[in-house]
Amino acid sequence: MSGTAVKLAIESSAVPKPKLRVLLVEDNSLDAELVIRALRKNSFDVEAVMIVQDEDSFIEALGTHSPEVVLADYNLPNWKGMEALTILRRQNLDIPMILVSGALGDVLAVECIRQGATDYVLKDGLARLPEVVRRALQEKYERSLRHQAEKDLAKKADELARSNADLEQFAYVASHDLQEPLRMVASYTQLLSERYRGKLDENADKFIGYASEGALRMQVLIQDLLAFSRVGRANATCTNVDCKSLMEEVRKSLASAIQESGAVITETNLPSVWTDRTQMSQVLQNLIGNAIKFRGKKLPIISIRAEKTGEHWLFSVTDNGIGISSEFAENIFVVFQRLHARTEYPGNGIGLAICKKIIERGGGKIWVESQAGSGSTFKFTIPFQSANGGKT
Amino acid sequence: MKSVRQLLIVDDNPADVTLAREALEVCASGCQISSVEDGVEALAFLDRREKYANAVRPDLVILDLNLPKRGGLAVLAAMKAGPDLRRIPVIIFSTSKLNQDVVRSYELGANCYVCKPGNLTEFFAAMKSIEQFWFGAATLPPRGE
Numbered sequence: 001m002s003g004t005a006v007k008l009a010i011e012s013s014a015v016p017k018p019k020l021r022v023l024l025v026e027d028n029s030l031d032a033e034l035v036i037r038a039l040r041k042n043s044f045d046v047e048a049v050m051i052v053q054d055e056d057s058f059i060e061a062l063g064t065h066s067p068e069v070v071l072a073d074y075n076l077p078n079w080k081g082m083e084a085l086t087i088l089r090r091q092n093l094d095i096p097m098i099l100v101s102g103a104l105g106d107v108l109a110v111e112c113i114r115q116g117a118t119d120y121v122l123k124d125g126l127a128r129l130p131e132v133v134r135r136a137l138q139e140k141y142e143r144s145l146r147h148q149a150e151k152d153l154a155k156k157a158d159e160l161a162r163s164n165a166d167l168e169q170f171a172y173v174a175s176h177d178l179q180e181p182l183r184m185v186a187s188y189t190q191l192l193s194e195r196y197r198g199k200l201d202e203n204a205d206k207f208i209g210y211a212s213e214g215a216l217r218m219q220v221l222i223q224d225l226l227a228f229s230r231v232g233r234a235n236a237t238c239t240n241v242d243c244k245s246l247m248e249e250v251r252k253s254l255a256s257a258i259q260e261s262g263a264v265i266t267e268t269n270l271p272s273v274w275t276d277r278t279q280m281s282q283v284l285q286n287l288i289g290n291a292i293k294f295r296g297k298k299l300p301i302i303s304i305r306a307e308k309t310g311e312h313w314l315f316s317v318t319d320n321g322i323g324i325s326s327e328f329a330e331n332i333f334v335v336f337q338r339l340h341a342r343t344e345y346p347g348n349g350i351g352l353a354i355c356k357k358i359i360e361r362g363g364g365k366i367w368v369e370s371q372a373g374s375g376s377t378f379k380f381t382i383p384f385q386s387a388n389g390g391k392t
Numbered sequence: 393m394k395s396v397r398q399l400l401i402v403d404d405n406p407a408d409v410t411l412a413r414e415a416l417e418v419c420a421s422g423c424q425i426s427s428v429e430d431g432v433e434a435l436a437f438l439d440r441r442e443k444y445a446n447a448v449r450p451d452l453v454i455l456d457l458n459l460p461k462r463g464g465l466a467v468l469a470a471m472k473a474g475p476d477l478r479r480i481p482v483i484i485f486s487t488s489k490l491n492q493d494v495v496r497s498y499e500l501g502a503n504c505y506v507c508k509p510g511n512l513t514e515f516f517a518a519m520k521s522i523e524q525f526w527f528g529a530a531t532l533p534p535r536g537e
Contacts, residue, residue, distance in 0.1 A: 182510070187407075187511070
């Protein structure tokens, strides 16, 4: 579209006069002359006018003339002015159409505007026309700005989604392809250590041991990274998930840790929520698993509860474990961040990163409230209304 | 008299072939192992063409999926389309855990899909159980000479 021309048209009440391309649907040449004069008298430099009286010539004029505004009489001998609007719509053209007509009566005039005419000007009130045209062009200009902004935004969102997808793909491919050579290192250092233990010197056994352990640890890291990238790749399939029955599964998969630690787990007010069952189970398993793992010397007492707040469910998992000092409260959700020596508490620091990714992809938030030495409460939210319109 | 069992390993990674040979060095069936490194070679071996004119027909094929020239699935499909070769059991032995690879393999007539373990002990255990099952428990079709 001729953005600058329109811009000039709307900005000027003074010189230079804006140039305007008009398409007139009018059978009366005297009326046409009056309309053009009204525009010219009032600050519009009407650059080109084409006057048509029927559908065929109207369609042709749209192509050859590229009008910025259509001024149409309501009644024509062989056509109806309002049909010009139908054609503009059909051709997907955003050109303001103003009825310039003899008295139509209020009811009909309102009906025309309801159907999409921009405005209605009486032939004996043509002094209003320039202002009406100016406003119509202004509105069109604003519409086009808004449209452009929406398009830009959609394009940005699209680019962002693509670059995210690329990154996910990269993490997946990198971690998958890294596994192959690493498998060789791990297998052969292991073979070396089994076959040549005690046959070289003591240092050799130690060195091979380090290499072998390192390779095995890296394998676990890569598997964790794959698991983390999979959260982004697999599409969440949301269903109505009964958290009480889900907790039974979680208890089963954590059975040995629960039994070993003697953990007491209580559930309060667990609802059904609209979420991906597998991922929700992963979140609960990680949080409860951590509550058991970081229990310190006490018998672990863990409570899981949920409450309705605003537009989401607020879940909390509270334990009486070793707690986290507030300075680390953010760090723990970052991939591979650990607060303890591996010998003290095993693990790679992937669990909470996966929880965060799952919860945030579902439109929720996750955080921790804790003090070192006095237990932790992990909280997360799940929106009632999911992104795809489902409800809890 | 029972003739010696013949195993063909199709894998482009010589380190994996060596591991497999190590695993089966001492095994009940005392099977003989041949190996080729890509899909084209594998089919030439099975069809006894060119330099493989005197190759022995394998009783079992262990087939990697990610192979140069012709991939494992293409080799599998070609084998299962051959009137004689289709009788030879094929074990897919791959690092891939992707559902699509597993499903496609079985659809094409693989007899078994085993993921290559990353850990030596498990790798040896997997090779040994393949050998024990297919050359021990299972009855294989007679060699159609």
